[in-house]
Amino acid sequence: MDSTKEKEVVYEIPTFIKIYRDGSIERLRDTPIVPPCPEDPKTGVSSKDVIISVKPSISARIFIPKLKNENQKLPILVYYRGGAYFFESAFSNHHYRYLNHIVSEANIIAVAIEYRNAPEHFLPAGLNDCWVGLQWVALHSMKSPPSIDPWLGRHGNFEKVFIGGDSGGGNVVHNIVMRAGLEGLPGGVRLYGAYMNHPYFWGSKPYGREPVDGFEDAYASVVWNFVYPSSPGGLDNPMLNPMGDGAPSLARLGCVKMLISVAGKDFLYLRDRAVLYYESIKQSGWKGEVELFEEEEEEHCYHMNFPDSDAAHRLINRVIQFLRN
Structure with missing residues (x-):
């Protein structure tokens, strides 16, 4: 040849x-993969990589800020990166920068889960990995977990466990917080808060400003059919369309508070469905507090693509404030 x-x-x-x-x-x-760092020169945050599971292969990167003393307890953020379930990594340089900043400013421990991508591993594999990762974190709340990371075991405050994610990671957050509400977590750990930036939700029929012509060829439609070709219900699977007929009630969301952010000029047309999700939560009877944050003149994931912009600073600072309270 x-x-x-x-x-x-x-x-x-x-x-x-x-x-x-x-x-x-x-x-x-x-984006390029970068190694963890014993002490980031800009933020002072330390990071390391850990193996959560060998079969299936699940790993994570843990971040911890400078500690005031050996007994200090810190809130925990379990972070799910974007990439629509088929690209990107928790070990990429922009996630490294993003989490160093958040960990330093919010004074938390962050655990970024590296879950498997399609097409090597179609959904629900990646989502199951994310659930296993959260379970692994929750196990550290118990007196004798089967495996323990000293950063989490010594310094984790399991009364303040958050999950968060961007874009496809926002879809992960919804599915994980629903599962936590339905199944519970080891050690009786309860999620305190969940945030999602520009979450990936969709459905079989156009909504709001989503394109009518060529709807089936829109990015969000194509991606779901690619990453979950055997999806029951197709584009109306509750994992993708939590507002669709037959989806579990949003009243079962398993956390105390939520933050949802959207971009007014989201080129993937994800803005209106995320706003519908926010409104549906308020109408569901859920007992928690939910907030919507919008930058009307910004594009999808502007805070990741242009992290030094004023708009990015506003959103990231809002996330930091959410994690502090």
Whole structure:
């Protein structure tokens, strides 16, 4: 075979992923992976990587700020990165920068879960990984957990456990907080708060400003069919459309408070469905507190793509405030 010939693409989501006939996969949006650091020179935050599970392969990066004393207890954030279940990593440079900043300013421990991506592992594999990761964190609240990380075991405040995520990670957050409400967590741990920035929700019929023409070819439609080809209910699966018919009641959300942020010019058309989600929570009978934060003139995940912008600072500071209270 002529090695100079271009490899044949058998499937692609333009600008995001290409799958070649030889089985290789090219993820065009992945950002560079960076190692953990014993002490970040800018924030003083320390980080390390841990293995949660070997089969399946689940790992995490843990971040901890400078401690005032050996007995200090800190709130915990379990973070789920974006990437629509098929690209990106918890170990990427922009997640490293983002979490160093949040951990330093909010004075918390963060655990970024590295879950498996499609198409190597179709959903619900990645979501199950995220649940296992949260369970692993909760186990540290018990006197004799089967495995213990000293940062979590010595310094974690299990009365203040948060989960959070961006874009596809926001979808993870919804599904995990619902599961926590339905099943509970080891050691009786209860989630205190959950935040989601620009969450990925969708459905089988256009809503709000979502495109009518070419709806089935819209990014959100294509991605779901790609990452979960056997999805019961298709685009109306409750994991993707929590406001659809037959979805579990949002009154069962398993946390005390929530923060949902949206971008007014979200180029993936995710804004209106997230606002509907916010309004549906308020009408569900859920007993917690929910807040909506919007930047009307910004695009999807502007705070990750342009972290030094004024708008990014406003959103990230709102997340920090949410984690402090």
